[in-house]
Amino acid sequence: MGARRPTSERRLIVLIALFRLEELADGCARGLDPSQSGKDTLFALRSGGEVQLYRNSCPHLDVPLQYRKDRYMSADGSKIICYAHGAQFLPKNGLxxxxxxxxxxxxxVPWIERGGWMMVDEAALA
Ligand code: FES
Known part of the structure:
Protein backbone atom coordinates (compact mmCIF):
# COMPACT_ATOMS: atom_id res chain seq x y z
CA MET A 1 0.00 0.00 0.00
CA GLY A 2 1.40 3.34 -0.96
CA ALA A 3 0.99 6.69 0.76
CA ARG A 4 -2.06 8.74 -0.16
CA ARG A 5 -1.34 11.66 -2.41
CA PRO A 6 -3.53 14.72 -2.70
CA THR A 7 -5.52 14.81 -5.91
CA SER A 8 -5.26 18.60 -6.16
CA GLU A 9 -3.05 21.34 -4.84
CA ARG A 10 -4.61 23.73 -2.37
CA ARG A 11 -3.24 27.08 -1.39
CA LEU A 12 -4.23 29.92 0.83
CA ILE A 13 -5.49 32.90 -1.16
CA VAL A 14 -4.17 36.19 0.16
CA LEU A 15 -6.04 39.22 -1.15
CA ILE A 16 -4.36 42.61 -1.19
CA ALA A 17 -6.57 45.72 -1.07
CA LEU A 18 -5.36 48.29 -3.59
CA PHE A 19 -7.77 51.25 -3.35
CA ARG A 20 -11.42 52.18 -3.12
CA LEU A 21 -12.95 52.01 -6.59
CA GLU A 22 -15.00 55.15 -6.02
CA GLU A 23 -11.72 57.10 -5.90
CA LEU A 24 -11.01 56.48 -9.60
CA ALA A 25 -12.76 58.90 -11.96
CA ASP A 26 -13.61 58.04 -15.56
CA GLY A 27 -10.74 58.71 -17.98
CA CYS A 28 -8.21 58.59 -15.15
CA ALA A 29 -5.56 56.10 -14.05
CA ARG A 30 -3.70 55.36 -10.88
CA GLY A 31 -0.29 53.77 -10.34
CA LEU A 32 -0.12 51.05 -7.71
CA ASP A 33 2.71 49.53 -5.68
CA PRO A 34 1.13 46.49 -4.01
CA SER A 35 4.50 44.95 -3.09
CA GLN A 36 5.71 48.24 -1.58
CA SER A 37 8.80 48.10 -3.77
CA GLY A 38 8.96 51.86 -4.26
CA LYS A 39 7.82 51.52 -7.88
CA ASP A 40 4.33 51.42 -9.32
CA THR A 41 4.32 47.95 -10.85
CA LEU A 42 0.60 48.03 -11.70
CA PHE A 43 -1.86 50.67 -12.81
CA ALA A 44 -5.63 50.78 -12.80
CA LEU A 45 -7.85 52.90 -14.99
CA ARG A 46 -11.51 53.62 -15.48
CA SER A 47 -12.80 54.14 -19.02
CA GLY A 48 -16.43 54.16 -20.09
CA GLY A 49 -17.32 53.05 -16.57
CA GLU A 50 -15.19 49.90 -16.83
CA VAL A 51 -12.18 49.43 -14.57
CA GLN A 52 -9.07 47.60 -15.79
CA LEU A 53 -5.83 46.63 -14.08
CA TYR A 54 -2.56 46.19 -15.98
CA ARG A 55 1.09 45.57 -15.27
CA ASN A 56 3.05 48.79 -15.66
CA SER A 57 5.28 47.46 -18.39
CA CYS A 58 5.31 48.47 -22.04
CA PRO A 59 5.50 45.48 -24.43
CA HIS A 60 8.00 47.41 -26.57
CA LEU A 61 10.93 47.60 -24.11
CA ASP A 62 9.50 46.40 -20.77
CA VAL A 63 9.70 49.85 -19.16
CA PRO A 64 7.09 51.74 -17.08
CA LEU A 65 4.57 53.67 -19.16
CA GLN A 66 3.87 56.83 -17.17
CA TYR A 67 5.78 60.10 -17.45
CA ARG A 68 4.97 61.05 -13.88
CA LYS A 69 2.87 59.73 -11.02
CA ASP A 70 -0.56 58.51 -12.24
CA ARG A 71 -0.07 59.90 -15.80
CA TYR A 72 -0.91 56.96 -18.05
CA MET A 73 -3.76 58.36 -20.11
CA SER A 74 -3.97 60.69 -23.10
CA ALA A 75 -5.27 64.19 -22.39
CA ASP A 76 -8.79 63.18 -23.47
CA GLY A 77 -8.65 59.93 -21.47
CA SER A 78 -9.35 57.79 -24.54
CA LYS A 79 -5.99 55.95 -24.75
CA ILE A 80 -3.21 54.66 -22.53
CA ILE A 81 0.09 56.22 -23.56
CA CYS A 82 3.62 54.93 -23.16
CA TYR A 83 5.63 58.09 -22.77
CA ALA A 84 8.92 56.45 -23.79
CA HIS A 85 8.09 56.27 -27.51
CA GLY A 86 4.45 57.26 -27.77
CA ALA A 87 2.74 53.89 -28.10
CA GLN A 88 -1.04 54.08 -27.67
CA PHE A 89 -3.17 51.32 -26.13
CA LEU A 90 -6.91 50.79 -25.87
CA PRO A 91 -8.08 51.06 -22.25
CA LYS A 92 -10.58 48.20 -22.52
CA ASN A 93 -8.11 45.47 -23.54
CA GLY A 94 -4.60 46.96 -23.58
CA LEU A 95 -4.15 46.43 -27.33
CA VAL A 109 -4.06 41.46 -14.02
CA PRO A 110 -7.17 39.73 -12.63
CA TRP A 111 -8.87 41.52 -9.75
CA ILE A 112 -12.06 41.36 -7.74
CA GLU A 113 -14.21 43.88 -5.91
CA ARG A 114 -14.87 43.41 -2.19
CA GLY A 115 -16.73 46.03 -0.20
CA GLY A 116 -15.94 48.73 -2.74
CA TRP A 117 -12.21 47.92 -2.85
CA MET A 118 -10.16 46.67 -5.79
CA MET A 119 -8.43 43.50 -4.55
CA VAL A 120 -5.80 41.27 -6.14
CA ASP A 121 -4.61 37.80 -5.28
CA GLU A 122 -1.04 38.09 -3.99
CA ALA A 123 -0.08 35.14 -6.24
CA ALA A 124 -1.02 37.21 -9.33
CA LEU A 125 1.76 39.66 -8.50
CA ALA A 126 4.60 37.15 -8.84
S1 FES B 1 8.96 51.55 -24.44
FE1 FES B 1 6.84 51.96 -24.71
S2 FES B 1 6.68 52.66 -26.75
FE2 FES B 1 8.79 52.20 -26.49
Whole structure:
Protein backbone atom coordinates (compact mmCIF):
# COMPACT_ATOMS: atom_id res chain seq x y z
CA MET A 1 0.00 0.00 0.00
CA GLY A 2 1.40 3.34 -0.96
CA ALA A 3 0.99 6.69 0.76
CA ARG A 4 -2.06 8.74 -0.16
CA ARG A 5 -1.34 11.66 -2.41
CA PRO A 6 -3.53 14.72 -2.70
CA THR A 7 -5.52 14.81 -5.91
CA SER A 8 -5.26 18.60 -6.16
CA GLU A 9 -3.05 21.34 -4.84
CA ARG A 10 -4.61 23.73 -2.37
CA ARG A 11 -3.24 27.08 -1.39
CA LEU A 12 -4.23 29.92 0.83
CA ILE A 13 -5.49 32.90 -1.16
CA VAL A 14 -4.17 36.19 0.16
CA LEU A 15 -6.04 39.22 -1.15
CA ILE A 16 -4.36 42.61 -1.19
CA ALA A 17 -6.57 45.72 -1.07
CA LEU A 18 -5.36 48.29 -3.59
CA PHE A 19 -7.77 51.25 -3.35
CA ARG A 20 -11.42 52.18 -3.12
CA LEU A 21 -12.95 52.01 -6.59
CA GLU A 22 -15.00 55.15 -6.02
CA GLU A 23 -11.72 57.10 -5.90
CA LEU A 24 -11.01 56.48 -9.60
CA ALA A 25 -12.76 58.90 -11.96
CA ASP A 26 -13.61 58.04 -15.56
CA GLY A 27 -10.74 58.71 -17.98
CA CYS A 28 -8.21 58.59 -15.15
CA ALA A 29 -5.56 56.10 -14.05
CA ARG A 30 -3.70 55.36 -10.88
CA GLY A 31 -0.29 53.77 -10.34
CA LEU A 32 -0.12 51.05 -7.71
CA ASP A 33 2.71 49.53 -5.68
CA PRO A 34 1.13 46.49 -4.01
CA SER A 35 4.50 44.95 -3.09
CA GLN A 36 5.71 48.24 -1.58
CA SER A 37 8.80 48.10 -3.77
CA GLY A 38 8.96 51.86 -4.26
CA LYS A 39 7.82 51.52 -7.88
CA ASP A 40 4.33 51.42 -9.32
CA THR A 41 4.32 47.95 -10.85
CA LEU A 42 0.60 48.03 -11.70
CA PHE A 43 -1.86 50.67 -12.81
CA ALA A 44 -5.63 50.78 -12.80
CA LEU A 45 -7.85 52.90 -14.99
CA ARG A 46 -11.51 53.62 -15.48
CA SER A 47 -12.80 54.14 -19.02
CA GLY A 48 -16.43 54.16 -20.09
CA GLY A 49 -17.32 53.05 -16.57
CA GLU A 50 -15.19 49.90 -16.83
CA VAL A 51 -12.18 49.43 -14.57
CA GLN A 52 -9.07 47.60 -15.79
CA LEU A 53 -5.83 46.63 -14.08
CA TYR A 54 -2.56 46.19 -15.98
CA ARG A 55 1.09 45.57 -15.27
CA ASN A 56 3.05 48.79 -15.66
CA SER A 57 5.28 47.46 -18.39
CA CYS A 58 5.31 48.47 -22.04
CA PRO A 59 5.50 45.48 -24.43
CA HIS A 60 8.00 47.41 -26.57
CA LEU A 61 10.93 47.60 -24.11
CA ASP A 62 9.50 46.40 -20.77
CA VAL A 63 9.70 49.85 -19.16
CA PRO A 64 7.09 51.74 -17.08
CA LEU A 65 4.57 53.67 -19.16
CA GLN A 66 3.87 56.83 -17.17
CA TYR A 67 5.78 60.10 -17.45
CA ARG A 68 4.97 61.05 -13.88
CA LYS A 69 2.87 59.73 -11.02
CA ASP A 70 -0.56 58.51 -12.24
CA ARG A 71 -0.07 59.90 -15.80
CA TYR A 72 -0.91 56.96 -18.05
CA MET A 73 -3.76 58.36 -20.11
CA SER A 74 -3.97 60.69 -23.10
CA ALA A 75 -5.27 64.19 -22.39
CA ASP A 76 -8.79 63.18 -23.47
CA GLY A 77 -8.65 59.93 -21.47
CA SER A 78 -9.35 57.79 -24.54
CA LYS A 79 -5.99 55.95 -24.75
CA ILE A 80 -3.21 54.66 -22.53
CA ILE A 81 0.09 56.22 -23.56
CA CYS A 82 3.62 54.93 -23.16
CA TYR A 83 5.63 58.09 -22.77
CA ALA A 84 8.92 56.45 -23.79
CA HIS A 85 8.09 56.27 -27.51
CA GLY A 86 4.45 57.26 -27.77
CA ALA A 87 2.74 53.89 -28.10
CA GLN A 88 -1.04 54.08 -27.67
CA PHE A 89 -3.17 51.32 -26.13
CA LEU A 90 -6.91 50.79 -25.87
CA PRO A 91 -8.08 51.06 -22.25
CA LYS A 92 -10.58 48.20 -22.52
CA ASN A 93 -8.11 45.47 -23.54
CA GLY A 94 -4.60 46.96 -23.58
CA LEU A 95 -4.15 46.43 -27.33
CA UNK A 96 -1.49 48.66 -28.87
CA UNK A 97 -3.05 50.54 -31.79
CA UNK A 98 -0.22 52.96 -32.53
CA UNK A 99 3.54 52.91 -32.08
CA UNK A 100 6.44 50.46 -32.14
CA UNK A 101 4.57 47.57 -30.47
CA UNK A 102 1.38 47.78 -32.55
CA UNK A 103 -0.68 44.60 -32.22
CA UNK A 104 0.83 43.66 -28.84
CA UNK A 105 -1.00 44.03 -25.53
CA UNK A 106 -0.43 45.24 -22.03
CA UNK A 107 -0.67 42.43 -19.49
CA UNK A 108 -4.00 42.46 -17.69
CA VAL A 109 -4.06 41.46 -14.02
CA PRO A 110 -7.17 39.73 -12.63
CA TRP A 111 -8.87 41.52 -9.75
CA ILE A 112 -12.06 41.36 -7.74
CA GLU A 113 -14.21 43.88 -5.91
CA ARG A 114 -14.87 43.41 -2.19
CA GLY A 115 -16.73 46.03 -0.20
CA GLY A 116 -15.94 48.73 -2.74
CA TRP A 117 -12.21 47.92 -2.85
CA MET A 118 -10.16 46.67 -5.79
CA MET A 119 -8.43 43.50 -4.55
CA VAL A 120 -5.80 41.27 -6.14
CA ASP A 121 -4.61 37.80 -5.28
CA GLU A 122 -1.04 38.09 -3.99
CA ALA A 123 -0.08 35.14 -6.24
CA ALA A 124 -1.02 37.21 -9.33
CA LEU A 125 1.76 39.66 -8.50
CA ALA A 126 4.60 37.15 -8.84
S1 FES B 1 8.96 51.55 -24.44
FE1 FES B 1 6.84 51.96 -24.71
S2 FES B 1 6.68 52.66 -26.75
FE2 FES B 1 8.79 52.20 -26.49
Missing amino acids: CVYGPCIGERLTA
